[in-house]
Amino acid sequence: MSRLRTELGIISRTGWIVAAIVWVSFTFLMVLVGKPNDPPPPVRALMTIIVPIPLTVFALLVSYVNADARRRGMRHVMWTLLAVFVPNGIGIILYFILREPLITACPGCGQAVRGGFAFCPHCGAGLQKSCPQCHKLVEPGWSACAYCGARQ
Ligand SMILES: [Zn+2]
Ligand SMILES: [Zn+2]
Known part of the structure; x- marks a missing residue:
């Protein structure tokens, strides 16, 4: 756990803010698109909180790639763009395979x-x-x- 905490520590403040914005905006989106009484309110409330989590984790991973590529002297702008735009997180997986x-x-x-x-x-x-x-x-x-x- 302490290693994970150290690794998470390299994510910049901007990275955390971006992840928080992603979570808040998708939570809002979930509230907006939610149809009344379908599904029942407790389930909807739970979904509103849970559904944006993968996207938030994705935003944090991209921030991690950005900070980690920078500290390893790699082309961090290129890797951040790959992490964001290559579908299904393949950019992120490639980064972890190829990082120096x-x-x-x-x-x-x-x-x-x-x-x-x-x-x-x-x-x-x-x-x-x-x-x-x-x-x-x-x-x-x-x-x-x-x-x-x-x-x-
Ligand atoms: Zn020397
Ligand atoms: Zn030898």
């Missing part, structure tokens, strides 16, 4: 470095454990390098 690793700061020089690198491309500082022989990334728990077979 998080950008971190190099401990050596402080420059922004894409995640998944073994060495900093700016100063050469070691970012993650790498093989002493071929210098490729070694995952924790490996006792031999998966690329050249050198013992770790």
Whole structure:
């Protein structure tokens, strides 16, 4: 849950406001199109609240894609448009498949470095454990390098 909360934390205030506007306007729309006495009022009241929720979640997901693409140094405008306009949420699904690793700061020089690198491309500082022989990334728990077979 705390990870989800951290992830939701990157959604900008504008994103939350847009989602709130989506929810309020669709709730109003539901009230406006509701025919009197059909279905019975309690059911209608429940529908009025529940039906706009998927759209609100969609608005929040789009805001998340926007903020997340920006922090990963990806083309966030393009991805936001894809998330909104590709039908059935396929733009959003594509984003989660294709998104690049998080950008971190190099401990050596402080420059922004894409995640998944073994060495900093700016100063050469070691970012993650790498093989002493071929210098490729070694995952924790490996006792031999998966690329050249050198013992770790
Ligand atoms: Zn560096
Ligand atoms: Zn190796």
